[in-house]
Amino acid sequence: ALLMSEVPGVEAQVSLQSGSVPGTSAPDITLKPGKRFGGYVGLDNQGDPTTGRSRVMAGVYANGLLGYGDQLRVDLLDAYEKSDLFNGSLDYSLLAGGYGTRVGVNYSHLNYHYNFLGEGYNGYSDNWGLYVTHPWIRTARARVDVRADFGQQFLTDKYPASVFMGVGEEGRKRATLGSLTLSGSVAGVPGGITGFRVQGTAGSLDYRNDLSRLI
Incomplete structure (x- = not known):
């Protein structure tokens, strides 16, 4: 249950x-x-001062579209105070077998802009990933999950022409990452819950043009 x-x-x-x-x-x-469908809308002031502290968040989800315990999620975040940061993500996962294992795929896009010493800097990233999660331990007092991730990030940073003259205005990089995560919680103290998370990550970074190698 x-x-x-x-x-x-x-x-x-x-x-x-x-x-x-x-x-x-x-x-x-x-x-x-x-619930088959749902969503949320939220506001906070936990953003970075350079991109805007005030942020608006919104998301929707749909459950059981294919009848395999699957879920589709869309999450959005915008620093509306300065409109200098936007992040959107798409995630789809479904059950794999009868032991609670889930497999999923996700994609996200990030736009950013900030000013430094009177110059404007901006850029974007496109990220994709695959993951597997498994409920290792489930009892009334404890829960432990194992998660494996693999994905890539394609990063593009745009610099003012006056900063790196002759080299170009865009720095392009590709990061390939894999990680293994162990997380959970234990009700070991009356009236309290202790949570933990341990993660190991390995990867590589590919500098895709001269400007990215320079900086």
Whole structure:
């Protein structure tokens, strides 16, 4: 029931009933359709001063589009105070097998702009990734998840022409990354929960033109 309640678009309820043998009990699990669609809108002032502290966030999700415990998410963030930062992401995942393992793919795009010493700098990045998550431990007191990621980031930084004369105005780089993450929480103290996260990452950076190698 703990795993079934984590499937997007499903609500699971578990109770105990009398077992087939006197003196025993058996779980009774009831599954009901959950929310099919949803979303959120939010505001905060936790942004960076150079790109704008005030930010607006919005997102939508759709569950069970294919009937495989799948979920499609779209998340957007904009630093509306200066309109110097925008980030959008698309994520799709679905169940793989009957043990709670999920596989997914994601894509995100980032635009940024800031001023430094009277000069304007801007750029963008396009990122894609693949991931697998697995619920390693599920009990009433503890939960531990394992996640493996692989993806690439294509980074383009645009500089004022007066800064790197003769070399170009765009620095282009490609980062290839892989990571393994162990995270979870344990209710080890009465009334409290202890969370943890350990991650290892390895990758490579490819400088794709002369300007990116120079700086």
